[in-house]
Amino acid sequence: MATDTLSDVLKTVRLTGAAYFDIAAQEPWSVHSPARDLILPRILPGADHLIAYHVVTSGRCFAGLDGGEAVAVEAGEVVMFTHADPHVMSSSAGMQGEAPSADMIDIAEAGLLPFHINLMNGGAVSARLVCGYLACDAKPFNPLLEALPPMLKAGDISRNDSGWLGHFIHFAVAEVAEKRAGSESILTRLSELMFIDVVRRHIESLPPQKTGWLAGLRDPSVGKALALIHARPSFNWTIEGLARQCGTSRTVMAERFSQFVGVPPMHYLAKWRMQVAAEMLNRGNSQMATIAAEIGYESEASFSRAFKKMMGVPPSAWRQGTR
Template structure:
């Protein structure tokens, strides 16, 4: 059995990339982004959550999280990628400490995708010294997104970390620069897919930097024992798993497995399984042609009633109420 748990989660929470801005900046300049919760639906109609990212393709700038408690400004250089997984408001500027009034209206997605990416020019006095490709990922946060919960507020990777020339991130920057410059037919689709690949690589690089005493879903995924348990649960979520079954297949004692899993993920394996089943079910409920009874069976419940009780207990709404909210 070989299950790519990270890919499974990214698919289930419907991670989708959207590139919006091709930015040329002349000093002095500043641009400020509002909280993602204010613009998620503008970025992608119906999106629960928006993750913003910025790629410096030439020049440099400063980035600061604003109104979010202590955060020292970070200098971004050519080849750096900054990601705000939790959608914190932030400012990009030529000099640290600059602020501007956010303009939420500019995040409204045009009806014609051929209008993307937007070409933006900011600043007026000096020569164009900084170029950025900026965009978003939309994803679900409810009922269950274990990846998002395990990511920090701010992530930065680049050539001065482990993004060596010729690596995946370096290739993303080169391709993104070429596509935003040429704006050939299909550029938006290519940029969307490239950005999704970039995000996966950023997550993998972040996993590689986790300390041995880190906790959370990514730490569990990296842990040999807990990683095996997660792979089992994701490979066969409809199976009537018991702790004894999981421990036997993972090659550990029940107590050792449960203790390690709970320490890293903050919940017991069967609790995790229930939450994951609800995420699978929530995605299936978006298909109005899918019968609730069939969804119940697909995620491991013998009856629609048992599934509905579990769904309402976990999510706070019945499956039919959740489906109605999606319309």
């Protein structure tokens, strides 16, 4: 159930990738990633959320959010900043990073990728990294982004050749080095798969007592309720109906769902319906009546009222604005 619900969310939030950097560094070195408000409009205009990632292909370095603890990242490991908050990558913990030059942003914006960054001074390479950005939709409702911590690290991925993370380094290094036709598209797809694998590993590593949307995917009753809502958003679900399908009582369903997900089941259903509607509006090829029926509204008028109440604008304005 967890995989189905996660896949459903990923399908509607439209992951895209851009701006890939190949970094060769010699100690001592440090780089400060600028605020996402500077990067996002330049390299991924139109997107409303940015995720930054760094894969260490050889050597080691440290990664940390501004004002946070730096953690070691070894060869074969990846660190992700799920909201692209300002952060520092460096050869030692506690170093203050240097902001990237305006030329770097200009080159990334122009699409001359992958872009090679040389932090060498005539000595031996102490670390090599492949870095990039992923963009996705955060509005109107992205439960995955809301549930992820600001920083994620996946370890020992080079020793797990059965998963996508294990293969990512080999493919990414080859694409960056060879600059073959279609490299940018290949790196985009690899980045998307890497993100999904990192999220799955994070879910699997959550302690049993952990709550939240991601932990709810693993819970037998909450996970099944989420899967039912995502599988049939147009169905006239009730708490009683969900509880019956999940083999539990109405009271237990209401309490447990709210405990894990943070909102009652019917509130979650309403928000997810609007996410599905927004994604259909973004595509721009569905009639309003079709969208209304697809998410469980009996009329176009009732759908429009509900959409405007939750989103602040009518569906027609949302469609025009996003396009």
